[in-house]
Amino acid sequence: MKHFIINQVQQHAGDMPNASGTGKFMVVVAVIAVIFAGIIGYLISLDLKLKKQEK
């Protein structure tokens, strides 16, 4: 019984994404940052292209 409870707790602790950056969590953060940077980069390039057209 004791063994079962410890097992359960360990399992739940494992599948909870922890903010402390364990378990390659930072990889996901980096991927999201890159995707967002890409979208912003595209917005900036659109903005600059428009500026050229407006002149």
Added chain:
Amino acid sequence: MFGIQWWKIAGALLVLYALIGGLMLPVPQLPILEQSIRNLNYHVPMWFGMLTLLVASAIYAAKGLMKKDLVQDIYAEAYAKIGLLYGCMGIITGMIWAKNTWGDYWTNDPKLNSAAIGMLMYAAYFVLRSSIEDEEKKARISAVYNLFCLPVFVVLIFVLPRLTASLHPGNGGNPGFNSYDLDSRLRMVFYPAVLGWIFIGFWIADIQIRVRKLSIKNEIED
């Protein structure tokens, strides 16, 4: 900065900070919500952004009516469009969150139904626009409808849910923003997220406005 207005860069940096901070910063341990409380930093700014854009849209609609100026209509349309886009994002992210905390994609929460009705009202704004050929008539009629939509929408999403029971925090006869279990750790990301997404929304609308102006200019020149 690099020929881009400061608030656009500020918006990008704020949202970047909020995207990363929302994932990394420690959050309060709450039952049911657990780690999904982090959604506060992604889902809620959509609604704040939408509301700001819709208010801007109504202001430009009023301006256009008073000055009888067609240019204002371009602004009103763009802000309403991006506002509606934000609303769609808010609804979809809310549905995912609801499925995992309230148990269903669509609960009969008054705030959900109200938001859906409000967004249909704004969808009707675009249907109305596309059904009128004459530019002047289109601007005038849609501006009047726009000014009618905003107060109804505000009542629908802020007043009515407070009068009945609601699953959303801060609702159900419980007004006031502080009833959100918004502790200082969440605020540190939440407020920058709201501000950042508002700036990004205005940026996208700005591009839409400038494209529209350019295409009108080209039409006149042709």
